[in-house]
Structures are given as structure tokens and as C-alpha cells.
Amino acid sequence: MVLDTGWSRRAFLRATLGAAALGAGGATLSGCSSSTTASGATRVRIWSWLTGMDRYVAAFNAAQREVHVELSVIAAGLDGGYAQQTNAIRARNAPDILHVEYQGLIQVLATGGLRDITDDMSDLAEGYSDAAWRGVRPDGRTWAVPMDLAPMVFYYRADLFDRHGIAVPRTWDEFRVAAEAVREADPAARLTTFPLNDGSFFAGMSWQAGQPWWRIDGDTWVVDVDGEGTLRTGSYWQDLISSDLVGSGGTGTQDWIASMHEGRLWGLLGASWSVGTLQKSIPDDTGRWAVTTMPTWGGEPANGMQGGTAFGVSEDSQVPEAAMTFLRWLSTDPEVPRIGATFTSPFPGYLPNREVARDEVGLDYFVGDPVFDVLEEADRRVPEWTWGPNALGLFSNITDSFGGVPAGRTTIPDALRRVQGVALSGLRERGLSARAGGAA
Amino acid sequence: MTVVTDRGDSSARRPAPSPAPRRMGGRAGRARLAPLLLVAPFALLLLATVLVPIGYALYLSLFTERLSGLGFSGPEDVFVWLSNYGAVLSDPAFAESVWNVARYALVHVPLMLGAALVLALLLDGAVVWLRQVWSLAVFLPYAVPGVIAGLVWAYLFSPGIGPLNDVLPWDPLGSEGVLPSIVTMATWQWMGYNMIIFYTALRTVPRDVLEAARIDGAGPVRTALSVKVPIIRPTIFVALVFTVIGSLQLFTEPLVLRSFTGSVTSTWTPSLYVYEAAFITNDYGRAAAASLLLALACAVLSALVMRLSTRRSG
Numbered sequence: 001m002v003l004d005t006g007w008s009r010r011a012f013l014r015a016t017l018g019a020a021a022l023g024a025g026g027a028t029l030s031g032c033s034s035s036t037t038a039s040g041a042t043r044v045r046i047w048s049w050l051t052g053m054d055r056y057v058a059a060f061n062a063a064q065r066e067v068h069v070e071l072s073v074i075a076a077g078l079d080g081g082y083a084q085q086t087n088a089i090r091a092r093n094a095p096d097i098l099h100v101e102y103q104g105l106i107q108v109l110a111t112g113g114l115r116d117i118t119d120d121m122s123d124l125a126e127g128y129s130d131a132a133w134r135g136v137r138p139d140g141r142t143w144a145v146p147m148d149l150a151p152m153v154f155y156y157r158a159d160l161f162d163r164h165g166i167a168v169p170r171t172w173d174e175f176r177v178a179a180e181a182v183r184e185a186d187p188a189a190r191l192t193t194f195p196l197n198d199g200s201f202f203a204g205m206s207w208q209a210g211q212p213w214w215r216i217d218g219d220t221w222v223v224d225v226d227g228e229g230t231l232r233t234g235s236y237w238q239d240l241i242s243s244d245l246v247g248s249g250g251t252g253t254q255d256w257i258a259s260m261h262e263g264r265l266w267g268l269l270g271a272s273w274s275v276g277t278l279q280k281s282i283p284d285d286t287g288r289w290a291v292t293t294m295p296t297w298g299g300e301p302a303n304g305m306q307g308g309t310a311f312g313v314s315e316d317s318q319v320p321e322a323a324m325t326f327l328r329w330l331s332t333d334p335e336v337p338r339i340g341a342t343f344t345s346p347f348p349g350y351l352p353n354r355e356v357a358r359d360e361v362g363l364d365y366f367v368g369d370p371v372f373d374v375l376e377e378a379d380r381r382v383p384e385w386t387w388g389p390n391a392l393g394l395f396s397n398i399t400d401s402f403g404g405v406p407a408g409r410t411t412i413p414d415a416l417r418r419v420q421g422v423a424l425s426g427l428r429e430r431g432l433s434a435r436a437g438g439a440a
Numbered sequence: 441m442t443v444v445t446d447r448g449d450s451s452a453r454r455p456a457p458s459p460a461p462r463r464m465g466g467r468a469g470r471a472r473l474a475p476l477l478l479v480a481p482f483a484l485l486l487l488a489t490v491l492v493p494i495g496y497a498l499y500l501s502l503f504t505e506r507l508s509g510l511g512f513s514g515p516e517d518v519f520v521w522l523s524n525y526g527a528v529l530s531d532p533a534f535a536e537s538v539w540n541v542a543r544y545a546l547v548h549v550p551l552m553l554g555a556a557l558v559l560a561l562l563l564d565g566a567v568v569w570l571r572q573v574w575s576l577a578v579f580l581p582y583a584v585p586g587v588i589a590g591l592v593w594a595y596l597f598s599p600g601i602g603p604l605n606d607v608l609p610w611d612p613l614g615s616e617g618v619l620p621s622i623v624t625m626a627t628w629q630w631m632g633y634n635m636i637i638f639y640t641a642l643r644t645v646p647r648d649v650l651e652a653a654r655i656d657g658a659g660p661v662r663t664a665l666s667v668k669v670p671i672i673r674p675t676i677f678v679a680l681v682f683t684v685i686g687s688l689q690l691f692t693e694p695l696v697l698r699s700f701t702g703s704v705t706s707t708w709t710p711s712l713y714v715y716e717a718a719f720i721t722n723d724y725g726r727a728a729a730a731s732l733l734l735a736l737a738c739a740v741l742s743a744l745v746m747r748l749s750t751r752r753s754g
Binding site for chain 2: 090196396430432
């Protein structure tokens with residue numbers, strides 16, 4: 001009997017992580033089935049992992065009586081949020097509003113769980129930045145409401161760059177020179193780390209080369225993970241990593257925070273949300289960091305995005321109008337960035353709101369060019385890009401394939417060719433017509 | 441566990457304990473009803489928590505979701521016979537995951553059970569001071585939730601933060617080093633637990649047998665190896681079965697380490713493979729097929745070990 005206890009407990013522990021997402025989902029499901037509250041407002045359920053969503057929802061519910069939004073906070077997308085939403089869609093009990101990122105939109109779309117909201121959104125087309133609007137319209141129909149945008153930029157230690165006379169790199173050639181200069185100035189320091197364990201980061205870096213990993217050609221997906229631009233990006237970083245000019249460890253870890261604060265890393269290849277990350281993880285570094293646009297390939301102004309939030313309306317929702325009422329408010333009401341500015345630095349996809357955020361967010365943390373100017377320039381530089389129906393799975397493929405790079409068991413270009421093969425056969429297995437990009 | 445308790449409860453509640461079966465209509469009917477009643481809680485739980493899920497997994501494993509065109513119109517379930525099983529068995533990632541747990545089990549099982557047995561024998565044999573404190577100290581890691589323990593170890597292994605990176609003869613988060621690291625984590629966690637099981641079994645070894653051994657001139661080591669271990673062999677085999685199954689289902693430790701190193705892939709063990717297929721790639725059919733194969737492997741292996749134990753002791 002003691003054994004029995006131990007065994008079931010052990011199994012339980014083993015299963016805990018996997019079950020957590022499902023359990024959380026179940027708990028929220030049992031809540032309510034009626035579509036109106038006691039006071040007669042239309043009830044709208046939303047699942048989200050956006051920081052501060054509870055405050056937005058509270059403000060919305062306090063401001064009007066027609067719609068009552070009920071929020072369930074779920075795990076961040078790749079940590080279980082997508083799994084939970086996909087399971088709910090499959091079980092036909094998804095909430096009215098689903099949290100999707102631009103990068104995950106097509107994969108969620110392929111579950112059949114999203115409602116076409118082209119007509120509900122047509123009047124807002126002019127208000128959004130191009131990158132945001134393109135991101136929710138993969139096939140000419142609108143599938144989600146853009147929230148924020150995450151163009152990639154380069155953060156660097158302005159004080160150390162100045163002290164050692166290192167020029168801020170504008171191109172990737174200059175970036176290599178700067179990396180050498182940093183190592184020379186301090187053998188224990190590196191210019192930055194190139195996190196090999198983050199597929200969505202690598203996608204963002206490849207985005208810049210102007211060759212999307214997916215394209216839609218009629219009824220066929222064109223997959224191009226080993227296209228020339230991506231391979232060039234991969235070879236460049238392979239060279240920097242094997243020459244020991246940059247690190248290859250992850251960002252956001254305790255180790256990374258310590259390295260950033262103690263001057264062992266002088267830069268960060270980040271996105272708009274890194275503003276908040278830096279302010280939160282190394283608050284003592286005020287006045288040391290500056291931000292500039294991503295170095296470019298031969299001066300061609302371009303950079304990718306990493307992340308960025310949008311919200312879709314569930315196909316099964318009984319109250320799509322009420323859901324849209326909330327989403328339109330969330331995406332375009334100036335009150336939202338005002339609330340957001342109190343605890344983070346939002347970078348809305350809706351341009352009038354971006355002006356509000358610019359005025360409200362206090363950014364005396366950074367030196368050098370005004371942060372919002374740099375971010376807006378970066379937003380304008382984002383080239384065309386299409387995500388595919390296997391994007392999220394591909395990220396974990398990339399992480400797996402890059403695992404052998406630090407030990408020299410494989411190289412980034414070799415890994416990319418392998419990922420391309422897996423991605424292509426994966427799409428075909430699911431019944432989609434797909435072909436390799438190079439063959440076009 | 442709950443099953444066992446329930447059964448105890450209902451037997452205590454049994455209305456009229458009949459000492460011996462009598463040929464009387466009403467009583468016989470009730471007596472026939474009693475076993476059903478006693479078995480019901482267990483049967484219901486077994487049905488609801490094991491058989492129905494397995495049946496559903498079996499059902500899922502025969503279907504796959506097919507998209508059409510660009511996939512924007514959502515998936516359709518298609519019956520595909522056993523092709524999900526074929527896909528899993530021919531997937532090199534699955535083969536690699538099996539290879540990983542095989543290597544893991546080969547080191548972890550003898551190391552952990554051996555150490556647990558030695559500790560239990562020491563605790564049982566020697567006149568140990570503070571016996572309670574000792575057993576509690578060794579048992580304590582088991583009380584730490586797996587994820588928390590994983591995080592603690594991951595920090596200990598991390599270069600620049602934890603001290604172990606400089607001390608260990610292997611690179612604990614490198615591509616070759618994660619396996620010994622995971623073995624270390626699991627051995628630390630499960631050794632005390634198994635030690636308690638062995639120790640409990642050792643306490644039931646009849647004292648007169650031990651006395652006889654001592655009178656025959658057997659020293660403590662000889663007594664341990666020739667008397668105590670053979671007597672508790674069934675317990676050792678039960679622990680072996682559980683450990684082998686646990687090894688096959690290795691999940692928490694690699695999952696936690698995964699956020700610290702790229703050396704642990706998303707399909708590093710069969711359980712991770714299932715998790716990846718179901719919740720990252722959304723391929724429920726393949727996930728169901730892989731988990732059934734895993735269950736089958738567990739069943740076959742434990743049957744094998746049990747068979748081995750009866751043959752040996754018989």
C-alpha cells in the first residue's frame with residue numbers, strides 16, 4: 001500500500017506540468033454558460049496572458065454596462081497557452097476571445113477556431129501600422145485585432161561604447177568589428193549573446209533578410225527556411241559563435257541578467273518589449289543603456305519582429321458582437337495605453353494610441369536617441385513576412401536542431417536545411433499542399 | 441491508493457458479517473452481491489480513470505487531422521488505420537527518445553536501487569544513532585515537488601550561478617553532460633524513497649532467522665547478503681518495476697532543464713515526444729499512438745520483470 005501511494009504520487013508529479021494547462025482550462029470552463037450577467041450585461045469570456053490585461057478588463061467593465069468581460073489568465077503561449085486554447089477549440093468550448101500572437105495566428109487558424117472579422121474591422125484599416133495590419137490579414141481576410149507590435153532593435157551599453165571608443169554598428173560588418181573591439185577591451189566580455197534556444201528569435205533575425213519562411217502561392221504553401229537570406233543570416237552568426245565573438249546562451253535567465261548588469265554583455269538583440277525587460281531586470285542600470293535600429297545587411301534598412309499580440313474571436317462564440325466591442329476598445333481606446341504606461345511600456349499597433357503611449361511612458365532609463373523614435377523607425381522598416389500553419393512547431397524544431405551548435409556537432413546552416421525538410425514533410429503529412437521555396 | 445482505502449471502508453460497513461456460507465436463499469443472494477459491492481469502487485475508478493482514457497486514446501490514435509488547401513478552413517478527422525503508429529515507429533526523433541531513456545535507465549536503475557539497498561542495510565544492520573533523523577534526511581528529497589527540485593538543480597548546474605559546473609567532471613548542461621545530470625537529479629530524488637521501502641521490508645525479517653545466522657557464525661556482511669537480501673527480494677523486484685516504469689516516463693527533469701540548455705530537445709524522452717506532438721504540433725493522433733506504445737512498453741517491461749522475480753524465487 002505504501003508502494004501504491006508512492007507510485008500514484010510519482011505519476012502525478014510527472015504529469016503535473018502537462019496537466020496544469022488542461023486543469024486550468026477545465027476550471028475556467030465550469031464557470032459560466034449563460035451569456036448574460038445578473039445585471040443584464042452581455043458576458044464575454046477572454047483567455048489571455050498579456051501583462052496587465054486584468055487592469056484593462058477592469059477599466060472596460062467599469063466604463064460601461066452593456067458588456068461584461070471575464071478574464072482568465074492562462075500560461076504564456078509557448079509555455080502552454082496555445083496548447084490550452086487549441087484543446088478548447090477542439091473540444092468546442094473555447095472562450096469568446098482568444099489570445100494569439102502574429103506568429104501563432106496561422107497555426108491557430110488551422111485549428112478552425114477563429115471567426116472571420118473582415119467586415120467588423122474594415123473601418124479601422126487606416127489606423128494601424130502596416131506591419132500590424134498585415135500581420136492579422138494573412139490571406140486578405142482579417143482574423144484578429146492587433147494589440148501591440150514588437151519590431152526588433154539593438155540595445156547597447158552607451159557608457160562602455162563611449163569609454164572604449166567603439167562606434168555603434170550600423171551594418172552587420174560593423175557589428176563584427178564592434179564584437180572584436182569589445183572582446184579586446186575586456187576579454188571576459190562579449191558584445192551580445194545570440195540565444196540559440198529561441199526559435200522565434202531566430203525567425204525575427206531572419207525576417208530582416210527579406211525572404212519570408214512561408215509564402216502563399218495560390219493554394220500552396222511555399223516553405224523557405226533554408227532560403228539564401230536565412231542561410232546568410234545563419235552563416236554569419238555561426239561564424240561569430242565559433243569565433244567566440246558572441247555568446248550563444250539564452251536571454252532572460254538569471255545568468256543573463258547578471259551578465260548584463262556586470263558588464264559581461266554589452267548589447268542585446270531585442271524587440272520593443274525589451275524596454276520593459278531591461279527596466280525590470282536591471283533597474284540599477286539607469287543611464288547606461290541606449291537603443292538603436294538593428295544593424296543591417298549592407299545598409300538596406302530592414303528589421304524583423306519578435307512577438308506582438310493580437311486577439312481573435314472564437315468561431316463558436318455566441319456573442320461575437322460584444323466580443324468585438326471589447327476588442328475595438330482594447331485596441332483603439334486611448335485609455336488603454338494610459339493604463340498600460342503605468343506598469344509597462346506599451347507599443348500599440350494602433351497609431352493614434354502610439355502617440356498616447358509616447359507621451360505617457362517615462363523613459364529616463366535610456367540615454368541616446370529617444371526610444372519611441374527608434375521603435376517607430378524600426379516599425380516602418382519591417383518587410384513583408386508570412387507565418388505558416390506550423391510556425392510554433394517549427395520554433396521548437398529550430399531550438400532542437402541548434403542544440404548541437406555550441407559543441408560543434410552541427411552548424412546553423414546544416415541545422416536549417418534539416419529543419420526545412422522536417423517542416424515541408426510535416427505540412428504535407430497534414431494534407432496541405434506545400435513545396436520548397438528554392439524550386440520556384 | 442484511494443482504491444485501497446475505499447475497499448477497506450466498504451468492508452467495514454458491511455451490514456451482517458456472515459461467518460460461514462449457509463444454504464439459505466436471502467443470505468446467499470446477499471453474499472453474491474457482496475463481492476460486487478466490494479469490487480465496485482475499484483472497478484468504477486479503474487474504468488473511469490484508466491480504461492476509458494485508454495480507449496479514447498486508442499480511438500484518437502486511429503484518426504488524423506487533415507487540412508486542405510491552405511488550411512484556413514480548419515481540419516477534418518480522417519480515419520487512417522494504423523498509420524499513426526507507423527509514423528511514430530519510423531520517426532528518428534522517437535527512436536532517439538527511446539535510446540535516451542534506455543541509457544538513462546541503464547545507469548539510474550542499478551545506481552539508485554543499489555544505493556538505496558546499501559543505505560537500508562546500513563540503517564538496519566548497524567547500531568545507528570539517530571536512526572529517525574537519518575532516514576528522514578535521506579527521505580526528504582522525495583518530499584520536494586519534482587518541478588521545484590528540477591529548478592534547484594538547474595540553478596546548481598548553471599555556469600556562473602551554481603557551483604557544480606566547476607566541480608563536476610562533466611559539463612552538466614552540455615550535450616554529453618545532461619544525461620548524467622538528469623541521472624543525478626533523479627537518483628537524489630528517489631533514493632530515499634526506495635530506501636524507506638527496503639528498510640520497512642528489512643524490519644519484517646524474522647529476528648530468529650538472524651539470530652540463527654549469527655550463531656552459525658555469519659558476520660554482518662554475510663548476513664546481509666545471504667539472509668536479508670534474499671528474504672526481501674520480492675520487495676526489491678516491486679521497486680524495480682516501479683523504477684523501470686518511472687524511467688520510461690521520464691518527463692519533469694528534462695522538461696525543466698530544457699529552459700536552461702539547448703542540449704535537451706523537445707522530444708528528448710518518449711513522454712516529451714508525446715507532449716510535443718499533442719501540445720506544440722497539435723498532432724493528436726500521433727500523440728495518442730506514441731502514448732499507447734509507451735504504455736505497452738511499460739506493461740511488457742513490468743510483466744518481464746515480474747516474471748523474472750517469480751522464476752528466481754521459485
